Amino acid sequence: MRSxxxxxxxxxxxxxxxxxxLGILAGAGAxxxxxxxxxxxxxxxxxxxxxxxxxxxxxxxxxxxxxxxxSLQMVRGPWLAGWLRPLxxxxxxxxxxxxxxxxxLMIILLxxxxxxxxxxxxxxxxxxxxxxxxxxxxxxFVTFPLMIRELVPVLTELxxxxxxxxxxxxxGPIRTFFRVTWPSIRWAVYYGLALTAARAIGEFGAVLxxxxxxxxxxxxxxxxxxxDSIDQNLVAANSVALLxxxxxxxILLFLEWMKKRKxxxxxxx
Amino acid sequence: xxxxxRDLVKxxxxxxxxxxxxxxxxNGHLVGLLGPSGGGKTSILRMLAxxxxxxxxxxxxxxxxxxxxxxxxxGIGFVFQHYALFKHMTVFENVAYGLKVKKQKRQAINERVYxxxxxxxxxxxxxxxxxxxxxxxxxxxxxxRALAPKPRLLLLDEPFAAIDAKVRKELRLxxxxxxxxFGTTTIFVTHDQDEAMEVADDLIIVQKGRVEQQGAPWDIxxxxxxxxxxxxxxxxxxxxxxxxxxxxxxxxxxxxxGEWQEGTQxxxxxxxxxxxxxxxxxxxxxxxxxxxxxxxxxxDAWYVEVELAGGMTLFTYQPLHQEALQAxxxxxxxxxxxxxxxxxxxxxxxNRSRKGQRRLYVYPTxxxxxxxx
Amino acid sequence: MLADRTAEGSLHLAHMPxxxxxxxxxLFCRPPLNYxxxxxxxxxxxxxxxxxxxxxxxxxxxxxxxxxxxxxxxxAEGFSxxxxxxxxxxxxxxxxxAILLTVKLSVVTTVxxxxxxxxxxxxxxxxxxxxxRLxxxxxxxxxxxxxxxxGLMLLTLLGPQSLLGSWLQAxxxxxxxxxTAIVIGMVFITFPFVIRTVxxxxxxxxxxxxQASYTLGASKVYTxxxxxxxxxxxxxxxxGLLTFSRALAEFGALSLISGNLPGKxxxxxxxxxxxxxxxxxxxxxxxxxxxLTLSFLVxxxxxxxxxxxxxxx
Numbered sequence: 001m002r003s004x005x006x007x008x009x010x011x012x013x014x015x016x017x018x019x020x021x022l023g024i025l026a027g028a029g030a031x032x033x034x035x036x037x038x039x040x041x042x043x044x045x046x047x048x049x050x051x052x053x054x055x056x057x058x059x060x061x062x063x064x065x066x067x068x069x070x071s072l073q074m075v076r077g078p079w080l081a082g083w084l085r086p087l088x089x090x091x092x093x094x095x096x097x098x099x100x101x102x103x104x105l106m107i108i109l110l111x112x113x114x115x116x117x118x119x120x121x122x123x124x125x126x127x128x129x130x131x132x133x134x135x136x137x138x139x140x141f142v143t144f145p146l147m148i149r150e151l152v153p154v155l156t157e158l159x160x161x162x163x164x165x166x167x168x169x170x171x172g173p174i175r176t177f178f179r180v181t182w183p184s185i186r187w188a189v190y191y192g193l194a195l196t197a198a199r200a201i202g203e204f205g206a207v208l209x210x211x212x213x214x215x216x217x218x219x220x221x222x223x224x225x226x227x228d229s230i231d232q233n234l235v236a237a238n239s240v241a242l243l244x245x246x247x248x249x250x251i252l253l254f255l256e257w258m259k260k261r262k263x264x265x266x267x268x269x
Numbered sequence: 270x271x272x273x274x275r276d277l278v279k280x281x282x283x284x285x286x287x288x289x290x291x292x293x294x295x296n297g298h299l300v301g302l303l304g305p306s307g308g309g310k311t312s313i314l315r316m317l318a319x320x321x322x323x324x325x326x327x328x329x330x331x332x333x334x335x336x337x338x339x340x341x342x343x344g345i346g347f348v349f350q351h352y353a354l355f356k357h358m359t360v361f362e363n364v365a366y367g368l369k370v371k372k373q374k375r376q377a378i379n380e381r382v383y384x385x386x387x388x389x390x391x392x393x394x395x396x397x398x399x400x401x402x403x404x405x406x407x408x409x410x411x412x413x414r415a416l417a418p419k420p421r422l423l424l425l426d427e428p429f430a431a432i433d434a435k436v437r438k439e440l441r442l443x444x445x446x447x448x449x450x451f452g453t454t455t456i457f458v459t460h461d462q463d464e465a466m467e468v469a470d471d472l473i474i475v476q477k478g479r480v481e482q483q484g485a486p487w488d489i490x491x492x493x494x495x496x497x498x499x500x501x502x503x504x505x506x507x508x509x510x511x512x513x514x515x516x517x518x519x520x521x522x523x524x525x526x527g528e529w530q531e532g533t534q535x536x537x538x539x540x541x542x543x544x545x546x547x548x549x550x551x552x553x554x555x556x557x558x559x560x561x562x563x564x565x566x567x568x569d570a571w572y573v574e575v576e577l578a579g580g581m582t583l584f585t586y587q588p589l590h591q592e593a594l595q596a597x598x599x600x601x602x603x604x605x606x607x608x609x610x611x612x613x614x615x616x617x618x619x620n621r622s623r624k625g626q627r628r629l630y631v632y633p634t635x636x637x638x639x640x641x642x
Numbered sequence: 643m644l645a646d647r648t649a650e651g652s653l654h655l656a657h658m659p660x661x662x663x664x665x666x667x668x669l670f671c672r673p674p675l676n677y678x679x680x681x682x683x684x685x686x687x688x689x690x691x692x693x694x695x696x697x698x699x700x701x702x703x704x705x706x707x708x709x710x711x712x713x714x715x716x717x718a719e720g721f722s723x724x725x726x727x728x729x730x731x732x733x734x735x736x737x738x739x740a741i742l743l744t745v746k747l748s749v750v751t752t753v754x755x756x757x758x759x760x761x762x763x764x765x766x767x768x769x770x771x772x773x774x775r776l777x778x779x780x781x782x783x784x785x786x787x788x789x790x791x792x793g794l795m796l797l798t799l800l801g802p803q804s805l806l807g808s809w810l811q812a813x814x815x816x817x818x819x820x821x822t823a824i825v826i827g828m829v830f831i832t833f834p835f836v837i838r839t840v841x842x843x844x845x846x847x848x849x850x851x852x853q854a855s856y857t858l859g860a861s862k863v864y865t866x867x868x869x870x871x872x873x874x875x876x877x878x879x880x881x882g883l884l885t886f887s888r889a890l891a892e893f894g895a896l897s898l899i900s901g902n903l904p905g906k907x908x909x910x911x912x913x914x915x916x917x918x919x920x921x922x923x924x925x926x927x928x929x930x931x932x933x934l935t936l937s938f939l940v941x942x943x944x945x946x947x948x949x950x951x952x953x954x955x
Contacts, residue, residue: 002769009765010777012758016830017780019806020792023799030803070701079698090945091705094713097937099891100789101911102930105918106712109719109927141708161353164320167340168347169367169418179366183357202788205893205911209918222790222894229794229898238798241791248786255786256779 027238039239067147104209138206150192277326288478301469346415361395425457516620556601720927731928748889759836789894819901836881
């Protein structure tokens with residue numbers, strides 16, 4: 001009975017998770033290793049990877065710094081007493097419930113060339129939609145909650161006494177943050193950053209809508225995969241997808257490794 | 270450091286945790302803030318430290334108003350209830366932290382840390398991390414960390430709450446000696462009266478955010494200023510219904526019908542009750558007749574419950590060397606002293622029928638009681 | 643602020659720092675304080691430092707610009723032409739068929755996940771077998787993979803060029819560009835949710851409770867159904883709701899494998915994308931509003947459930 005369930009589960013995992021990945025390996029390798037290399041070295045894929053990289057960098061940095069700042073406020077800000085804290089909590093979670101396509105639609109509705117804000121920014125020479133800023137915004141929208149959701153429970157569990165102890169010993173806020181708070185939340189922050197980066201690399205729907213998917217301008221790695229598969233250029237699509245998939249798996253393994261570190265750190269008494 | 274607190278108030282939302290608390294503490298004293306849980310003791314301590322800002326009221330250190338001075342600059346040492354050691358730092362780094370903040374020389378830091386580690390008996394642990402230490406050891410490290418920058422005021426928040434009962438007793442004495450050695454003014458919060466009595470020179474009894482009484486443990490025990498203090502410190506029999514007791518004619522003044530007057534409470538300490546078997550002729554004269562209902566052995570004494578003729582039950586302790594009583598024995602119950610707390614006055618009544626014969630307590634020299642009001 | 647009032651009291655404040663709230667920081671987020679004399683008493687007046695103002699406005703502003711305003715914009719656009727066009731956009735055959743299809747298939751996906759997710763969670767926690775840790779890490783793969791890559795994976799795997807695809811074709815089974823394909827895509831994308839919400843509940847479950855049931859004479863199956871299952875049901879529900887919400891929203895994978903036949907295999911998110919491409923933002927917004935509102939309700943339900951039962955996802 002028990003082994004039947006184990007068998008069933010293993011089968012399920014192989015069918016749902018492993019098989020598709022093998023499929024992509026086979027798809028990419030159908031014409032040999034050289035084809036994969038060639039597909040990756042196309043100018044449009046290099047450019048797309050570069051755009052993805054820039055977006056990931058900006059988004060991870062933004063969400064990292066602001067995420068720490070916001071989490072500290074959300075856990076400890078006294079001004080958030082009463083109804084404001086639950087409201088902000090709910091708002092932070094909203095992006096989880098929004099379809100990426102709708103996330104993209106939002107940015108277009110707010111900053112598209114026909115809107116008040118969009119027209120204003122375009123006049124000062126700052127293009128948002130169908131350009132990098134819009135894609136960054138869309139990605140931030142989608143990844144915004146990850147860092148905060150990672151840090152808030154850690155900060156809550158951590159409590160404030162170690163920081164208070166530091167203050168009673170004469171340490172100022174900056175020293176206290178870097179010497180006392182940071183070592184305790186470090187792994188959670190790294191974990192949040194990795195999650196954010198993974199999500200940012202993989203973001204597709206919102207970026208597709210906002211970017212307009214213009215080759216060698218606003219095309220990212222994921223939208224390139226989409227474009228290639230629609231164009232029936234399956235080997236090329238699979239090659240880029242394979243690269244993205246490998247990056248994802250590396251991040252996943254990294255996260256798994258960090259999860260243990262993070263828990264050890266929190267529970268080291 | 271001399272400390273003065275005036276009309277301190279702290280409200281959290283609508284709840285007043287501290288409500289107009291005022292007290293003074295002499296330089297070099299070791300003072301216990303004692304009271305039931307949730308009575309505002311910790312809030313007072315945190316406000317003294319500067320970790321919490323008072324809603325109203327003033328705090329003076331050596332006559333200087335310190336309200337606007339941030340925690341960092343108050344020159345205090347604080348030992349947290351669960352130690353709050355820095356988990357990712359070694360024992361050495363923990364103790365050295367406050368000295369590094371002060372930008373002391375490396376040599377001086379090393380000397381001071383090793384001196385303290387020796388003092389707390391933890392030499393050789395300097396490279397261990399807090400999670401490698403036992404509860405008692407962590408407590409000592411927290412203590413050394415707080416003392417390292419030579420604070421002028423040491424604040425301890427329930428310092429022994431998280432430690433095993435056995436180790437706790439040992440640590441108390443150790444702490445007391447250590448503080449005496451340093452001569453630092455020290456305030457500690459506790460809800461354990463044994464601990465407070467054992468360690469403190471002076472007690473401040475706090476309840477519902479107010480200071481109920483301040484004084485030496487001896488005075489507080491023997492001259493409680495309120496019904497709360499009488500019932501909180503030590504054990505007491507509370508007389509629920511008024512009864513006429515031989516030797517206490519004054520009691521009738523506090524009676525109204527079959528009840529005590531509104532707001533009046535009467536307490537008898539167990540040690541103020543003397544029990545004698547009725548066949549002893551010499552003590553039979555002034556006692557209430559009673560019957561033993563329950564006896565059990567407590568190790569250092571017998572715990573005895575006795576029912577008076579009126580139906581009232583009292584408990585007391587019978588020394589082991591006296592003759593053992595048994596349930597069902599008829600006894601004569603002699604009450605030497607009782608406390609009356611009435612809205613109009615607070616009195617300690619001595620039994621009049623044996624006036625001048627014997628006083629229950631021999632007071633110590635006045636010198637030791639100098640801390641009382 | 644303090645020095646000129648010293649005459650009123652017996653204080654010597656000259657040497658005191660006049661700076662208020664210097665102990666306040668982003669760490670001790672208590673409001674900084676000013677000290678003011680009133681009624682001959684020193685009163686504390688909470689004030690806010692420029693740093694605090696900056697952080698607070700940044701937080702609120704960021705949330706407003708990045709979350710609240712965009713969502714509001716969708717609702718505004720949907721109703722921009724009034725109630726009737728909104729209703730017309732929704733009741734257009736293609737639109738409501740897309741919504742209906744999405745909801746229907748999401749429900750199917752949720753039911754499938756509730757069953758296989760619960761089973762997998764049990765096996766992963768309770769059974770020791772070779773590769774358990776590896777499988778446990780693999781669970782999160784669909785979260786880590788870009789959705790477009792997931793779509794392409796399924797497209798490649800089930801397509802006629804692949805071994806599996808051609809084999810299936812020989813039996814006359816097609817798993818691409820039809821409703822089955824959409825369900826497969828949804829199941830892949832939402833795979834971790836139920837497992838990850840149920841797992842901690844099984845881990846936390848006190849074995850003594852189960853053993854107590856055995857000592858009372860209950861069989862294994864009876865114990866499972868009456869003792870263990872009720873304990874994990876909240877997790878299944880929460881995970882199921884998250885699955886449903888995610889399935890509703892999925893775009894990347896489905897756009898590649900659904901086939902996008904309007905009225906037949908076109909899901910709502912792909913429909914919205916098409917409308918945006920055709921510059922019909924009002925129509926896109928109208929359908930978005932339905933999806934968003936549904937998702938918000940689900941999210942709210944999950945949070946309410948978690949608050950009540952104390953489940954951590």
